[in-house]
Amino acid sequence: MEAKTYPKGKSDVPKVAGDLLVLQSTWSFMFVAIMLAVYLVFHYVVPSVGFLKLNNNLLTNSLENDFLDFVFRPSKVYMLIVGITSASGFLAFYVKHGITRKACFVGSAAASVAHAAALAVLAGIPTAVQHLAFPSSVPAEPEGYLDFGGNWGLALLSFAMNVLIYYSAGWLIGIGFYRFVPSVGMLFIPLALLLIVASDVLWEFELQNPLTGWLSFDRPEFTPLVSAAGTLVLFGAALAIIRACTKRAAIKIK
Amino acid sequence: MMLDVTADGLSLRYGDFEALSDISFHLKGGKIYGLLGRNGAGKTSLLSLLASFCEHTAGSIRIGGEPPFENPRVMRQVAFVFVESHANESEKVKGMVEAAQRYRPNFDFEYAMELVKKFKLPADKPVRQLSRGMQSALNAAIGLATRSPLTILDEPYTGMDAPTRELFYRELLNDQERHPRTMILSTHLVSEMDYLFDEVIVLHRGKLLLHEDYESVIGKGASVTGPAHAVDEFVQGMTKLNSQQLGDTKCVTVYGDIPEEARFAARRKQLDIGPVSLQDLFIHLTSEDE
Numbered sequence: 249m250e251a252k253t254y255p256k257g258k259s260d261v262p263k264v265a266g267d268l269l270v271l272q273s274t275w276s277f278m279f280v281a282i283m284l285a286v287y288l289v290f291h292y293v294v295p296s297v298g299f300l301k302l303n304n305n306l307l308t309n310s311l312e313n314d315f316l317d318f319v320f321r322p323s324k325v326y327m328l329i330v331g332i333t334s335a336s337g338f339l340a341f342y343v344k345h346g347i348t349r350k351a352c353f354v355g356s357a358a359a360s361v362a363h364a365a366a367l368a369v370l371a372g373i374p375t376a377v378q379h380l381a382f383p384s385s386v387p388a389e390p391e392g393y394l395d396f397g398g399n400w401g402l403a404l405l406s407f408a409m410n411v412l413i414y415y416s417a418g419w420l421i422g423i424g425f426y427r428f429v430p431s432v433g434m435l436f437i438p439l440a441l442l443l444i445v446a447s448d449v450l451w452e453f454e455l456q457n458p459l460t461g462w463l464s465f466d467r468p469e470f471t472p473l474v475s476a477a478g479t480l481v482l483f484g485a486a487l488a489i490i491r492a493c494t495k496r497a498a499i500k501i502k
Numbered sequence: 503m504m505l506d507v508t509a510d511g512l513s514l515r516y517g518d519f520e521a522l523s524d525i526s527f528h529l530k531g532g533k534i535y536g537l538l539g540r541n542g543a544g545k546t547s548l549l550s551l552l553a554s555f556c557e558h559t560a561g562s563i564r565i566g567g568e569p570p571f572e573n574p575r576v577m578r579q580v581a582f583v584f585v586e587s588h589a590n591e592s593e594k595v596k597g598m599v600e601a602a603q604r605y606r607p608n609f610d611f612e613y614a615m616e617l618v619k620k621f622k623l624p625a626d627k628p629v630r631q632l633s634r635g636m637q638s639a640l641n642a643a644i645g646l647a648t649r650s651p652l653t654i655l656d657e658p659y660t661g662m663d664a665p666t667r668e669l670f671y672r673e674l675l676n677d678q679e680r681h682p683r684t685m686i687l688s689t690h691l692v693s694e695m696d697y698l699f700d701e702v703i704v705l706h707r708g709k710l711l712l713h714e715d716y717e718s719v720i721g722k723g724a725s726v727t728g729p730a731h732a733v734d735e736f737v738q739g740m741t742k743l744n745s746q747q748l749g750d751t752k753c754v755t756v757y758g759d760i761p762e763e764a765r766f767a768a769r770r771k772q773l774d775i776g777p778v779s780l781q782d783l784f785i786h787l788t789s790e791d792e
Contacts, residue, residue, distance in 0.1 A: 254566060254575035255503070257607065267604070343555060345605035346578035346650075496572075498556035501546070501584050 260347045264355025265362070268338065272330060272363045273370075279326050280370045283319045291318070316375040320407060323367060324414040331360075331418020335490075336426035343499045353491055360419070364412035368404045376400075402472055406451060409479040413447040416486035426500075427493045443486055450478040503566075504531030505579065505651045505684050507552065511561035514547050521547040523708045524561070529684060529701070531651070536699035536716075536780075537688040540788050543705040545688045546584070549654050552686070553582035565652060578607055583645035584656040588637045591629040595640060598629055599647070606648045614647030617673060621666060634661030642670050649681050656688045667691075671698060692781040702780065706788050716780070723778030723786075724760050727753040732771045736764075743778065743786045755782045 334356075342352040417440035424436025450470055470478065507529040514522040522544045529535055539545045550556045551563060554571045563570060570576040593601070595618060603609040618625055621639040629637060642658045659667045675698065678685060689695050702719045704712040712719065723743060726733050730752040737754045744755040755778050760768075768775050 254568070254579065255607070257575060257578060260574065260578075260605070263604070341601075342605075343577075344582065345602060346580060347605060348554075348572045348574050348577055350572060351574065496557050498550075501550065501555060501586065 260351040261355045261358070264342060264347060264351055265358040268334075268356060268359035269362045269366070272334070272359065273366045275330065276326075276363065276367045276370055279323075280319065280367070280374070283322055283371075284315065284374050287315050287318050291315075314375050314378055316371050316403060316407065319371045320410075323371065323407070323411050327364070327367070327411040327415040328418040331415040331420075332422040333418075335419045335422030339423075339426070339494060339497070340499050349494050349497065353494055356419075357487055360415050361412060364408045364415060367411055368408035371407065372400070372404050405476065406472065409476060410447060410451060413443060413479060413482060413486075416483055416490075417441075417443045419490055420486055423490050423493050427497050439489070443482055446482055447479060450475040450482075503579070503651045504682060505566040506531045506564075507652065507684060508564040509561065510563075512548075512551065512558055512563060513560035514544075514551060514556070515559045521708055522551075522558075522705075525705075525710045526561075527703065527710060527713050529686075531684045532682040533700040534678060534685045534687065534698055536692075536695065536702045537686055537705070538692060538702065538780075538784050539688075539705035539711075542707075543788075544708040545705055546656055547708075548705065549582065549584075549656050549686065549688060552652070553580055553654055555582065578605070579650055580652045580654065581606070581645055581648040581650035582654045582656070583641050583658050585638070585658075585660045586641070588629045588632070594626055594628055595623050595632070596625040598640060599644060602644045602648060606650065608649040608651075610647050610649055613677075614643055617643035617647060620669060620673070635663055635666060636661075638662050639666055639670070646673060646677050649677075650683065652684045652686075654686045654688075657690065658687075659689070659691065667694065671695065674698065692784050693779060696780040699780075704784060704787060711787060719783060720777045720780055722759070723755060723757045723783050725753055725755045725776040725778055726768065726773055727751065727776065728768075728771065728773035732773055736768055736771065736773055741786075743782045755779070757783070757786050 338356060339349065339352055342355075343349060420440045420443065421433075421436050424439070425433035427433075508527070510526050512522060512525040513520065525548065537545050537548070547556075551558050552565065552570065554573075554577050557571050565576050565580065568576050570580065591598075596615070599611065599614045599618065602614070603611045615625070618640070621636070621643060623632065623636055623640055623643070629640065632640065638658060638661045642655070642662075645653060645655055645658065659670065662670065671694075674685075687695060687698060696716070699716045701715045702712065703710070726737055728736075728751070730747060730750050733752040733754050737756050741757040742754055743757050746753045757778075760775065765775050
């Protein structure tokens with residue numbers, strides 16, 4: 249008789265999610281540490297040296313605010329890059345180790361949410377220290393990208409949701425190029441941009457992101473709750489496309 | 503646990519190109535199968551299907567009675583070792599072993615590290631800094647230590663030097679004796695690895711050309727050795743695969759069954775009838791159209 253009884257096995261999803269979260273959070277820890285060092289130098293050291301002067305308005309403005317505001321835009325770029333590089337590499341790694349595409353996808357999606365939250369917390373800790381220990385060095389109610397009138401919970405939530413969208417945009421691009429020929433993969437770049445612009449529109453009034461300045465239409469005002477709900481819808485749409493592309497994807501081996 | 507593998511009318515198509523066409527076979531659990539075929543014959547395509555790296559376009563596969571693709575019960579019991587580039591792999595040797603241990607249910611970490619030592623791999627060195635042969639040795643070590651009921655090795659020796667390959671073959675046989683599993687070895691080094699095979703599968707241009715046990719395959723031909731004139735006379739009319747001569751002694755490899763009367767006659771003429779090499783047969787079987 250050919251049929252065998254396979255031993256019962258636990259779902260691989262928690263293991264994949266946990267491992268990816270730890271790995272990516274380690275990268276994020278290093279990223280935040282580097283950004284913190286840069287911030288400390290430009291926020292505290294450079295202004296105390298008389299002959300040094302920053303000529304970049306964008307940098308100057310963001311340096312006037314707290315660390316969370318300073319690290320926000322670099323974090324989005326960082327998450328985009330992590331999304332691009334992680335997508336295909338992890339899929340091939342996990343299938344090679346006998347994990348299904350489905351478990352890999354669900355685990356990766358769960359890890360991406362937790363990772364975005366972890367990055368917000370990692371960036372939030374030095375910011376909290378900054379406000380508590382050196383209150384005179386930062387405005388009490390920052391007016392940068394994350395302007396929520398001193399509501400730090402909301403600031404961290406919007407931080408996490410925005411970097412999550414950038415991660416999923418990177419994931420989309422990475423999968424597009426992995427799954428399809430380059431000419432088709434290129435189409436995933438405007439798709440990812442669309443996702444980012446839609447997210448920027450949702451958060452525009454809170455974040456005052458320059459990207460939405462490209463669009464000339466009357467932008468509606470959204471409450472943070474609507475922005476958050478809209479972001480979840482966008483994230484869900486990105487996940488649906490990623491899953492459709494990876495559900496039966498062939499793994500490249502040579 | 504040992505897993506049978508059954509393919510029925512299996513086909514794989516990439517656009518207009520048919521990589522595999524109507525392949526059917528049954529592999530009984532616990533044996534070592536040699537998968538042979540020329541470049542582009544479809545060996546890696548077939549192994550990719552078994553390892554769920556891609557999905558077939560027609561027919562069916564059953565591993566242990568269940569379809570493997572996206573089946574977690576099956577996939578975690580199938581290991582696929584292939585030639586892969588670790589040029590950008592910053593993980594250390596030990597880290598790679600630990601990663602495999604984390605996801606493979608039967609993984610033997612101690613055995614893996616024992617192999618790492620035997621292959622003289624530096625455990626604390628990033629994998630990208632290893633030579634090609636050392637990377638292959640690491641892949642092979644992890645593949646063996648995975649102890650997967652279906653272990654697939656696709657040209658695992660690439661870049662290994664001769665002593666390392668010899669060590670690998672010895673370890674493979676020893677571990678197979680201790681922990682029998684279904685093993686499929688795809689290779690171009692036919693003469694070097696043929697003694698490992700219980701059964702032989704030959705693919706040619708995407709089709710199954712032959713699947714028989716090793717003894718039956720090499721019984722499909724014979725080598726005739728003796729005085730040159732007597733050998734030439736004896737093999738007249740037979741399909742010759744290979745011919746070598748040293749002084750007056752000649753050895754001709756022929757394809758086809760030699761009846762008992764002919765063997766008796768050969769002995770009277772002081773001709774020695776021996777087995778044919780799998781490599782000679784393989785070359786003959788896959789070059790008929792050239």
